[in-house]
Amino acid sequence: AQSVTQLGSHVSVSEGALVLLRCNYSSSVPPYLFWYVQYPNQGLQLLLKYTSAATLVKGINGFEAEFKKSETSFHLTKPSAHMSDAAEYFCAVSPNSGGYQKVTFGIGTKLQVIP
């Protein structure tokens, strides 16, 4: 069984401030982990993914995430928020056990960037 918990359904940051979106996972086998972003009226777009290579993963638009096995976390960060980062962010997990696997998404975190 697998699950994802995103802490904070809404996060507000000032433009230029650090963005930190939290994600904790539960998986009975080593996981693959993903962050997706959804802009208004659009589908989800992959920001970055962890597939058991480097624990610090760099993605698009200046985002990165660090896989911490001891904390079962995969938090998403960006050093300096831009207005264009306002969107909904989804953490997702699938089991690293080969073959066709179901991806489980978190409930999402809406990021508001205040000018």
Next chain:
Amino acid sequence: DSGVTQTPKHLITATGQRVTLRCSPRSGDLSVYWYQQSLDQGLQFLIQYYNGEERAKGNILERFSAQQFPDLHSELNLSSLELGDSALYFCASSVTGYGDTEAFFGQGTRLTVV
């Protein structure tokens, strides 16, 4: 543009009716997924197909069915619709369908049941 096309973009229908949502995957992608996104449930995985065959099943109601055709497009059929079926339905596609593969999402079909 993700390359995944979903039609229609919006659909309004009455309770008890049946609708069909259509998805054309990215060129070259063999796997198609369907998701339901609602305010209270978040993004729920419904079903996955790979090259015409069902590969994984999630929280899909018995009133719902899907298939992937030889040309790889997919359809999601929703029948005996209830008010609670109102949601955004996403189709996504990927090359292999394996768990480490990036999925590319369409813009969704917004279904409103009245």
